[in-house]
Amino acid sequence: MPVTILITRPEPEAGRFAARLHAMCGPEVDVLCAPVMRIELCGELPPLAGGEVLIFTSRHGVAGFCHQTTTRDFTCYAVGEATAQAARAQGLTPITCGGDAAALLDRIAKDGTTGPFLHLRGAHVAADLTGALQAAGHDATDAVVYDQQAQDMGEAARRVLAGEGPVILPLMSPRSARLVFSQTDHIHAPLFVAAISRNTAQAVPDGTAQDLSIAERPDAEAMAHAVHDLVKKAKRLEGRKRAQ
Structure with a gap:
């Protein structure tokens, strides 16, 4: 067979x-x-002041963010290279991390980046990055910009x-x-x-x-x-x- x-x-x-x-x-x-699952863009971005540090943990997060705003002048972190490539294609300049949430948090800590952080995420997540950043003393929020519909x-x-x-x-x-x-x-x-x-x-x-x-x-x-x-x-x- x-x-x-x-x-x-x-x-x-x-x-x-x-x-x-x-x-x-x-x-x-x-x-x-x-x-x-199928991906559907959804949600609304919070008001952007321009100084936010964006966090992308998937290509869909990049797509959902860029669907709602043409502003690209942000510091941003991408969890892995595929997500970083999607961000570059949209005119963003991402800092690529090691492929998972732990590596991303470690890179932020090593860089000494203080935020405020905005995690562009799906309705379902495997790790609470926002909670981890808040626990480390950072100003951090998230925004659901896509849904993974079963x-x-x-x-x-x-x-x-x-x-x-x-x-x-x-x-x-x-x-x-x-x-x-x-x-x-x-x-x-x-x-x-x-x-x-x-x-x-x-x-x-x-x-x-x-x-x-x-x-x-x-x-x-x-x-x-x-x-x-x-x-x-x-x-x-x-x-x-x-x-x-």
Whole structure:
């Protein structure tokens, strides 16, 4: 049975990630995009005085902010390189951090930046950056500029999970993990999960995955390599089955 990579990220990230994995894993691996969320820009920015230090933890935060204002003359921090690239494309000049909330907070502390901080975020977040900054004595607020609306991943994805062939499942957040497993009650396929973080891995129900690995870094490049490694493991499993 062919190995299938099941991508549940929102579009357009799902398509970009699928193209990267096609290039890495080759044409003999099937890639199915079945998003469990869609992104909708929403909310309103607070009045901007011009001295705010912006914090972006996703491309969507950049998009949501730039959709509402043409002002670009801000100091800003981007959690990782993909978010920083999105900010540069919009005319912002971001300071790139190490890929997760802890690294971002550490960079702010090392730089001695005092704010006031404004975190442009989604309706659902994995880490309370604003609370952490406030706890450190900073003036910090946040603004919801997009929502991650849940959506059904579709019958094609459920058929793959109920099938015989190995499935590689990259999971980019604890919420996406919860949504995936809430939408299927029968996983028969040998399941290999690549989680972007330990928190995401903990959202995978016990006993569901035959193999669960955590990416070396919380970014798309490290996730792609984790998926590639799992594809090789799944192929070895299939090879042993055919040899019996």
